[in-house]
Amino acid sequence: MFADATIVDLSIGIEDGAASEPDPATIDRMDHREGAEWLAENLQAMGVDVSADDFPDGTALAWEEIEAITHTGTHMDAPYHYGPESGGDPARRIDDVPLDWCLGEAVVLDVRHLDGGDEITVPHLEAALSDLGYELSGDEIVLIQTGADELWGSAEYLTDFPGMGRDATLWLVEQGVRVIGTDAYGFDKPFLEMGRRFEANGESEELWPAHLAGREREYCQIEKMANLDALPRKTAVPLVAAPVVVEDGSAGWVRPLAVFPEGTA
Template identity: 30%
Template sequence: MTRIVDLTLPLEDGAPALGRLARPVIIPHTTHEGSKKLKQGTPDDLLTFTTTYMGMLDHSGTHIDALIHNNPDGAPIDEMPIEMFMGKAVCLDLRHVGDRGDITREDMEAAEKEAGVTVDGHIVLMCTGINERHWPNDEIVRMNPQVTAEATYWLHERGSRVHGVEGPSTDRVDENLFVNHRICRDLGMVHYEWLWNLEAVLGAGEFQFQGIPLRIKGASGSPVRALAFLE
C-alpha cells in the first residue's frame, strides 16, 4: 500500500508573501445566489454554480522556480523536462538550525546520516520547522534559514538538481545576497519554496515525490501540488 502525504501549503487570499512580491488574491467570482439570475436549467430546477477569482504571481504558495527565473538564458517552466519535477526524494531534518540560521555542509551530512539515505540524484527536501513556528504570521517571511553556498555545492556534488524548503525562499531575502539562487543559476539547479507538512515525511527514508507545475507558457515558475508517496 502507498500512503500519500500532501506537502502543499494551503493557498488562500492574502497569504503571507515577501515584501517585494504580491500576496495572492483569491476571492469569490460568481456565487450560487448570484448565478440564479442566469436562469440555467429549468424554472423548477435551476442549475446554479460558483467560481473563484485567482490573481497571483507564478511564485505564490508552494511553487517551483523555473530556470529562467534567475537566468535570462534559462528555460521557462513550460519548456523544462517534466522529469525534473518527480523522482526519488528524501527529507532532511534541519529543525535545529533555527530561525535565520545557516544550513551548512556539516548540517547536510549529519541530516543525511540520520535519514539513512545516501543522497545520489535525489530531490532533497529540508524540514526547518519555520511553518510550525510562525505560520500564518507575516513575520515568517523573514525567518527562513539560509541554504549556504557550501550546502548548495554539497547537493550538486551528489547529483541533486532539485531541492525544496519551507518558507518563502532558500535565501534570507532581506540580506539581498541570494547565494543559493546565484549558485543554482550557474549550475542549472532549481528549487521548490514554501513546502508544507514536511514533518510528516521525516524518518520515512527514500520516497517518491511529485511537484508538477502548471504548463504556463513562458513563466518563471509555477504553483504546484507537492506530494510524497510513501511505501
C-alpha cells in the first residue's frame, strides 16, 4: 500500500565526531574480516574447531559499536528529562510514552523569520497558524520550523537558532498537543543566550524554561529534526515518530517519517 507513497525523512542520524553535537558520538567499525575473527573466537570458546579462514572468503559479518548519549541525533525527550515529576505525578520515561502520541497528523509552524537566540512566543505561534489559516484541534503533533537544520555539520548549528519559551510551550500543551518537534539543536534558546539572560537578571526562570515547563504540564519534544522544507504541505502531515525503547530512559532516538499516500501530497 506504500509502494507509491511519498516519504519524507525528517531526521538527522548518529554520526561519528559530528561538529554539530556538543557530546559527539564515536563509532568503532568492525569490518568483515574482523567479524570473522570475532565470531571464530566465540565459537572456539564454545569448543568448536573453527578459524576465521573457514568462513567463505575468510570474511563474515560487519557491525559497529556506538558510544552516544540518548540525546544524540534526532531524538524524543520524555517528560522525565525535564524533572522527576510532571503535573504532580511521576514523570514518564521514554519507555512509558504512549505510542498513540507518536503518530498522527502534524502541522508545521514556520518561524524562520526569527533570529538566532530569539525566544519563540505565543504571538509568534499564533501568527504562524494564521498564515496557514489553521486552528489547532489538540490532536496534532506540532513541528516548529526554524530553518536551523541547514546549519547541520557546523558548530553554528549549536548556537544560531531561536528557541521556545515557557509560555509558548505551555500554550501548545494547553491546546491538547502532546508532542512538539523542532528542527533546531535544542528546544530552548541556545545555551549561551540563556546564560546571558540569567546573568542579566539573575532569574532562574531563564534557564531551560521550555524544557522545565514540562514539570507543570506533560508533553514530549523531538529535537534535531530536519527537512521540514521538503514537505509538500504544512498541515495534515501524516507523521510516524515512535522512539526507540530505552529502559528507564530520559530520551530515545527516533526517525520521524512523513508518509503521504499516492495522490494525497
